[in-house]
Amino acid sequence: xxxxxVINGTVIDDTFxxxxxxxxxxxxxxxxxxxxxxxxxxxxxxxATSVIGCGCEAGIERDCLPDETPDGRPGVSxxxxxxxxxxxxxxxxxxxxxxxxTCPTTAVYAGIDAATSAAPLSDxxxxxxRLRFFGDGWQISKMIDGKRxxxxxxxxxEFVCADxxxxxxxxxxxxxxxxxxxxxxxxxxxxxAVAAMRALPNVILPFPGGIVRSGSKVGSKYAGATASTNxxxxxxxxxxxxxxxxxxxxxxVLEIVIDGLTEAxxxxxxxxxxxxxxxxxxxxxVVRISAGNYGGKLxxxxxxxxxxxxxxxxxxxx
Amino acid sequence: xxTITLRVKTAPAFEVDASSLTPAGLAxxxxxxxxxxxxxxxxxxxxxxxxxxxxxxESDKNAGDEPPTLVxxxxxxxxxxxxxxxxxxxxxxxxxxxxxxxxxxRGGTLAIEGDAGHFAACEMRGGRLNIAGDCGxxxxxxxxxxxxxxxGGTLAIxGNAGERLADRMRRGLVTVAGNTGAFAxxxxxxxxxxxxGQVGEHYGYGMRRGTLVLAHAPATLPATFVAGGxxxxxxWALLVRSLAKEAVPFPRLAPDRLPLRYAGDLAxxxxxxxxxxx
Numbered sequence: 001x002x003x004x005x006v007i008n009g010t011v012i013d014d015t016f017x018x019x020x021x022x023x024x025x026x027x028x029x030x031x032x033x034x035x036x037x038x039x040x041x042x043x044x045x046x047x048a049t050s051v052i053g054c055g056c057e058a059g060i061e062r063d064c065l066p067d068e069t070p071d072g073r074p075g076v077s078x079x080x081x082x083x084x085x086x087x088x089x090x091x092x093x094x095x096x097x098x099x100x101x102t103c104p105t106t107a108v109y110a111g112i113d114a115a116t117s118a119a120p121l122s123d124x125x126x127x128x129x130r131l132r133f134f135g136d137g138w139q140i141s142k143m144i145d146g147k148r149x150x151x152x153x154x155x156x157x158e159f160v161c162a163d164x165x166x167x168x169x170x171x172x173x174x175x176x177x178x179x180x181x182x183x184x185x186x187x188x189x190x191x192x193a194v195a196a197m198r199a200l201p202n203v204i205l206p207f208p209g210g211i212v213r214s215g216s217k218v219g220s221k222y223a224g225a226t227a228s229t230n231x232x233x234x235x236x237x238x239x240x241x242x243x244x245x246x247x248x249x250x251x252x253v254l255e256i257v258i259d260g261l262t263e264a265x266x267x268x269x270x271x272x273x274x275x276x277x278x279x280x281x282x283x284x285x286v287v288r289i290s291a292g293n294y295g296g297k298l299x300x301x302x303x304x305x306x307x308x309x310x311x312x313x314x315x316x317x318x
Numbered sequence: 319x320x321t322i323t324l325r326v327k328t329a330p331a332f333e334v335d336a337s338s339l340t341p342a343g344l345a346x347x348x349x350x351x352x353x354x355x356x357x358x359x360x361x362x363x364x365x366x367x368x369x370x371x372x373x374x375x376e377s378d379k380n381a382g383d384e385p386p387t388l389v390x391x392x393x394x395x396x397x398x399x400x401x402x403x404x405x406x407x408x409x410x411x412x413x414x415x416x417x418x419x420x421x422x423x424r425g426g427t428l429a430i431e432g433d434a435g436h437f438a439a440c441e442m443r444g445g446r447l448n449i450a451g452d453c454g455x456x457x458x459x460x461x462x463x464x465x466x467x468x469x470g471g472t473l474a475i476x477g478n479a480g481e482r483l484a485d486r487m488r489r490g491l492v493t494v495a496g497n498t499g500a501f502a503x504x505x506x507x508x509x510x511x512x513x514x515g516q517v518g519e520h521y522g523y524g525m526r527r528g529t530l531v532l533a534h535a536p537a538t539l540p541a542t543f544v545a546g547g548x549x550x551x552x553x554w555a556l557l558v559r560s561l562a563k564e565a566v567p568f569p570r571l572a573p574d575r576l577p578l579r580y581a582g583d584l585a586x587x588x589x590x591x592x593x594x595x596x
Contacts, residue, residue: 030552071555072573107552140527140589141508142553143470143489145560149553157549160556 005306007274008314009282010289012305017175017270018293019301022051022081023088023122024170024261026111028064029100030075037063040103041076044095048080049207050257052227056082056091057172057259059204070109071160077111079204081172081259088167089125097131101152101159110147110165118202119168119261128152128161171301174258174266176273177215177233177290179250185285186252187211192280193256193273200272202265203258215255218294230292250287263301271308278312320345322352324370326392326413333416334359334369337399341407341426345386349374385426395435401428404445417454420447423471436480437461439473442490446472455480455499458492458511468492468509474565481518484511487528495565503530506590510557514567525583525590529557532594533567543582543592551576554593571595 005012029044031037041060048058057080064075080095082088100106108128114121128150132139135152141163142149148163176193180186194210197203205211220228231241233253238246246253256273260266280286291305322344335358344352353367366372370390386407394400398416401409406426411419414432421437425445436454439447440461457479458468467487474493481499484492488507497515504520506528514533522530522540539545554576561568577593 070559071552072559073552073555138589142510142529142557144510144556149556151550151553157551158553160552 004288005309007278007281007309007312010278010286012274012278012309013288013290014304014306015291016293016296016305017173017291017303018296018299019171019173019175019263019266019303020299021301022057022083022170022172022259023085023167024079024081024119024172024259025088025092025125025165025167026061026261027078027080027092027096027165028069028075028109028111029078030064030069030071030073030107030109031103032073032105034063034074034076036103036105037074037076040100040106041078043099043103045078045080045206046099048091048095049212051081051083051087051172055087056080056095057204057206057257058091058095059206059210059259061201061204071107073107079202079259079261081170081204081206085123085125085167092125092127092165093130096127096161097134101131101134101154101161104156107160108162110162112166112168114166117166117168117261118264119170122167122169124164125167126164128163131159131161168261170259170261171263171266172259173299174260174270174301174303175215175292176256176258176270176277176305177253177292178256178277178286179233179246179253179288179290181249181285181287182251185280186254188284189277189280189286190254190256192276196272196276197256197258197269200265200269202261203269204260205256205258207255207257210256212255212257213253215253215292218298233290245290247287255292266301267303267308270303270305271312274305274309275312278309278314281314321375321387321389323373323375323389323391324366325373326390326394327369327371329393329396330359330364330369331396332359333396333398334364335399336394336397336416337402339388339390339397339400339409340404341386341388341409342405344388345407393432395433398435400430401426401447404428414451419449420445420473423447425471433477439468439471439492441466442468442471442473444471446474448474448476450476452477452496453479456482456485458483458487458490459485460487466507476565478515484509487511491560493561493564493568503528503590506530512561512564512568514565522583522590522592524586524588526586526588528590530590530592531557531568531571531577532592533571535594539580539592540582542585543580544584545578545580547579547581547591548576550579 045058061077069075132150140151152159215230216227232243356363399418402421417435433451434453460467478496483502500518502521504523512531555573558573580592
């Protein structure tokens, strides 16, 4: 580490977050009421915190007003990220089939417009083309405005589902590490950062409440474990781990992982998160902000904290 | 982009095949070449210059912004296969067109400001065909011996349609602002047909799948269709919203006012639907 930046008393480490290419798509789930759209979206995005163990990372992007959805009903947009289109297609079939098809009054549409997408397009992923078989021959295919939908008879009427959805080449694994004096200060700062980041489009924070406490490093002392605890940021290992990056005034570290449709989206979210956390500042117990990387050798996307925090009010070099 | 205008000199007494008169096909040709272009007429050919006054005009807009445009002025009922196989651009007919207008069309827009003959948009694959007036029989249908009629695109008829509208149609949208002749949507495989006026007898005959939307209740319902079926609110909302840009009365259909639904044709184990707006 070289010269740190200080914002409102909080130190911004001279380091960077390292992120990876992923395949992503956006689904728009509509329902009779916002409540049922949320039930479906929450279920679909459940157990989708990390591609390591869940197959995909997913989260609610935002609520959609009726005039924003294809069928004029309230909805929720959800972003899903996976390591390949093949895996994403598998997860979509499984999650939409079990979590949305089953949820009363819902319908599912593609949320990425291929004509206007800022993210590079990848292959299409089938949803309705796979789930239609649930219709047992009673399903109906309809082309409306050049898009194919499937109408699958279910007990509350019909489940309407887009035949396929476009996928894009996206960015996963952007992150911030917030280092605080104690759990209250760190949680408050991280929650403020999460709220600011979730206000932005095209990004999700896939972990519970947008926050992860079990940051990991690659590898382990145990054979077969691909990842293990990030001992450099565990406060109980200060003085024990040779890799520890914590000082004695740090009592808690929380991480925010960010997946976005483009590199710019992830960068914007990280800037918003740092701005919100540093607005509370050192006086609120926010000691440092850092980020996780693998030396820059694994992921092609690098997000330097100093560059991203340049415009934040109160920013200065000591 | 240049606009080519063909003004009819004198209508010949025989039919002329106009399938080579596509906006993209003619766009790069100089006037002299256009006038020498041979059009098929039965076993003979006729130079275009004998049939039309040819004029070219340049648009102020950048060539990349505007699609190639071809305008045919004058009554053109003797021109058959106008816009047949057309893939892009704008073909505007100020007058009426002959048979097979827009047959097997794949893209672009064909706008006929008068009537069209039989087999308009037959086996159409894509694009949009607007007919301001009436059209003949077998619009959006299949030619004799062919298995599939229209399989994509939009046919908008401002007046009345003849018999066998959308026979064997498989995909796409047909709207009729007026009435239809007998056997509308017969042997329909799939796709959507919307009729604002009255449908002739035997509509939906042999319908396998697809949707026939009637803006007005018909005098009689086919005996081989069964009443009922609810819970298709979402599909209806999607369909109604997609019809917002079509001719009146279709934009007036209310997404929250579910039509009456009749399913069939049960005589052929069909799962099509007739939706009657209420």
